[in-house]
Amino acid sequence: MIRVLKFQDVYASYGSVLALQGVSLKVAEGEVVALLGANGAGKSSTLRTISGLLRPSKGIVEFEGRRIDRTAPERIVQMGISQVPEGRQTFTELTVIENLRLGAYTRRDGRAVKQDLERVYTYFPVLAERRRQQAGLLSGGEQQMLAIGRALMAKPRLLLLDEPSLGLAPILVREIFEIIGKISKEEGLAILVVEQDASLALGIASHGYVLETGTVALHDTADNLKKSDSVRRAYLE
Amino acid sequence: MIGWVLLGLFLLFFPYLHTWPAASSFLDSVDNTTGLGIGGTFGVFQMTTLGVWLVILTGLNILTGYSGQISLGHGAFVAAGAYITAILLDQTATPLVVAILAAAIGTAAIGFAIGIPSLRLTGPYLAIATLAIIVSMPQFLKWDKVSEWTKGSTGIDLPSADVPTFLGLDRFMDDSQWLYYSVMVPAVIMTVLAWNLTRSRIGRAFIALRDSEIGAQQMGVNVSLYKTLAFAISALYAGVGGGLFAYTQDFVSPDSFGIFQSIEFLVVIVIGGLASTLGSVLAAIFFVYQDGVVLRLAELIGFPERLRWAFFGVGLILIMIVAPNGVAGLVQRLKTLRPATVLEMLRQARPSAMISRLRNHPLAERLGLGRRDEHDPGDEES
Amino acid sequence: MKLPNVGLFRLVLLLAAAMMVLAIACSSDDDDDGDGEPTEPAAETEAPSDGDDLSFIPEDTTGITDTEILIGSHMPLSESSAAIFGTQIVPGMQAYFAYINETEGGVNGRKIRLLVGDDHYLPSDTNTVVRKLVEQDGVFAIVSGLGTAQHTAVFEYLTENNIPDLFTATGATLFTDPITRTTFGYNPNYxxxxxxxxxxxxxxxxxxxxxxxxxxxxxxxxxxxxxxxxxxxxxxxxxxxxxxxxxxxxxxxxxxxxxxxxxxxxxxxxxxxxxxxxxxxxxxxxxxxxxxxxxxxxxxxxxxxxxxxxxxxxxxxxxxxYLTPTSQTEHPGIQKHIEIMAEYGGGADATNLSVYGQSVAELTVKVFRDAGQDINRRNVIAAAEQVRDFLCSVCLGTINLSPTDHRSIETFSFAIAEGDSWVLFGDLVSYESTP
Structure with missing residues (x-):
């Protein structure tokens, strides 16, 4: 398997507050990896470090074999990493289709963009129905779909999902996770998903990392993690 | 298409309309009824100033409407452009076009420089910072170190614009007509350019960072660059507008750009329509012609003209509730508007609904008064 | 091509339609005032009457009808702290003109009508309101335009078009030194x-x-x-x-x-x-x-x-x-002013600034009267330049004007604060420059 993302002993901090204290992790092509942990464990800091918003003070971050720990955020997007931010952050005053077009902001291959638009519509038919509607008028679930669709429009090879279940009804969450799993399979896309709801995340992930106070406390396959006593106690029950 | 041709013909021949007796008496009768001020040489002058404000308001709409940054001190950029032009025309033999280009570049540079510290400010803080710029501007213009060029509090009095004699131009037009074309040509070009800009990659980036800075960043938009770029482009428009202002008014002084005026800029683009080229055009029309109409209205219903701002305030709030996208949005909605929809809207017109519409208005959001559901990016894992 | 074009087109059509409806609705009452142009070609061919060196000013009668003299002014009436000037001076002027119109039937049989443009103390607005007064309302003269920067914005325009620019409400020297024949100052200069x-x-x-x-x-x-x-x-x-x-x-x-x-x-x-x-x-x-x-x-x-x-x-x-303060209630001029304000002031109080307004109006009436039955832009300037020893009812000193002196008030007194008013003291100080 081709390694897409590699974190090697990464340290990062906000001022004097250490957020990451030697995190190492790997994501391979076509693989869904879950990042679990309590609030403040370092999940979001890990995502911010990948997307270039947080500079590591030590350690190496590699994307497809190239170091990105000193690369500008917009360049990282161009290289092929897209993030679906927490809280979705759709462009509420624009229509669905305008949002999706903006997802392809860094791309210059107009024709392929059109094809990708159709592809997003097949994953999320509801977005096709609502294409002329203002994003702000969509329901929470639809907005989450739009945010994922928008991230896909950048044609990423690594997709970062930050708390996709936040504030959504369970039935919608399940639907969205099913689609995520399908995308990963069909596109060979590597996905790193940060999620509070560990059972959901481990349902589609092949393996997962459990973070505690900025370090990796546990790393195993999804099946093993589901069985693990500590994980069960902390996140599944 | 035919609409554009008609509009173009109208703009092209407008300065000669009042010389044609039939049209002239028609324009005068419109003025007598509405107080608009479109007839005679005064009508040409009003239309000329419309061109000047159109450039300025289009620029402000790029900044506030598209990129979502508020400026309560936009008059300071206009002043910069006006002064650069006036100083060059007054103290050097610079041709007008070069002077206005210099104003455009100079003001854009100032805008860029002001845009950088503004990166750290949002909502009410940015509003206050920009207000501080317009408040301190007169002091700067009167400062000993620069008063050699700015002529201090006296201001710069330029000779009034005359129609040039080359190509026998003076046989075809008088000074007021010449002034009209020298303003309207750049104004139309700048408006079309702005329209293109807002539909380009840059325009899309502005909209993205307006709606969600985090979202824009995730799309690969360089947020800092585009925020300062919006300031620079907006200032460039203000610079050109200021240059045209100096040329048409043939006088600039520290008193020429009031705080009230800068606030009025913002009010009229909200009324006209934020993030819309048509909105900027309507804003400019409103800015120039409302004075005469309000005056006429005041005569008719007998309230003192001094209450103009009370009238404005009520009108602004109504527009914010009824038409969040301004009159431009309303015009575009007209064709989809059915009586049933109107009835439904009236049925739902409860005070709480109105307040929530005000809170959700883009202007309230830009001022940081609106509802906020975005997370502060520095607020880790809250 | 997206929506805006359609919107703009519709708007233009809508505006055009609205204009047409309005025009039809009001076409019956627009025949009376046709001319709004600043210059009337016929006037230029006539022979000059007096003050031969003023012959460059056309004997223009814009704003003059058999029954009326229409004049204009620019004043801050709102949106500026300077509005305290305009909102008191204007009632003073209007009251005095109304008084003259009522009690004397106006000047030489013509009633004086003053239109005031509110320029919000913003020079660019001054430009707009003055052009409107001149080009649309067709005023005969601008009287008591207030504010230095504000008046500077229209000074050249008024000069180029030979429009009498009478008694500017500012003490700045630049309108009177050097002399511009069509412009007269009013306040003593600073x-x-x-x-x-x-x-x-x-x-x-x-x-x-x-x-x-x-x-x-x-x-x-x-x-x-x-x-x-x-x-x-x-x-x-x-x-x-x-x-x-x-x-x-x-x-x-x-x-x-x-x-x-x-x-x-x-x-x-x-x-x-x-x-x-x-x-x-x-x-x-x-x-x-x-x-x-x-x-x-x-x-x-x-x-x-x-x-x-x-x-x-x-x-x-x-x-x-340089004017009698309203606190001097025994002064006949002040008594008369209080009467005029009560009768014609439209509810405005008699204040030192309304006194100012009346004093300018008195000088204006004097000049219009001297210009005679055939008043025009040239002879009104000539009349103004011949004002000698004119003492208005509330002035402390006389006003003298000449072709080489366009400064109206050059005599004043000192005053001291006593209680809640200013009380005049000492001798008059005069800087009169008309011999």
Missing amino acids: VQEGNAIGTYIAENFPEGTRVGLLIQNDDFGNDGKDGIESGLEGSGITITTTETYEAVNSDMTAQVQRLRNADVDVIAAYTLPLQSGSLINNARSTLDWDVPIIISGVSADPITILLAGDAGQAEGVITTA
């Missing part, structure tokens, strides 16, 4: 007034007195400073400290403190009422400092005394005046 203040200090304070200035950072303040310096010349008294402020700032605490620290013996101020009040209040109340204070006549209004704080803190402050 240099002359400053000279009088400087002379007063030189005569009433010992050699070696330390003078502190507080001036507004513009022409008003700078002209005043120049005048004071010239008045002090050769007296052995010098200005030791000059403090400035911007017109938008009304709190003088810091400036007064610095004057105190500089240990000055007398303060002379070119300040507007708001700042004058702050100056006096800070000196007397905050610093408990009884330094003599002399302020420009611009602040010679009861409001200054009010703003200086209670307990008679302004008592003894000195200023200049």
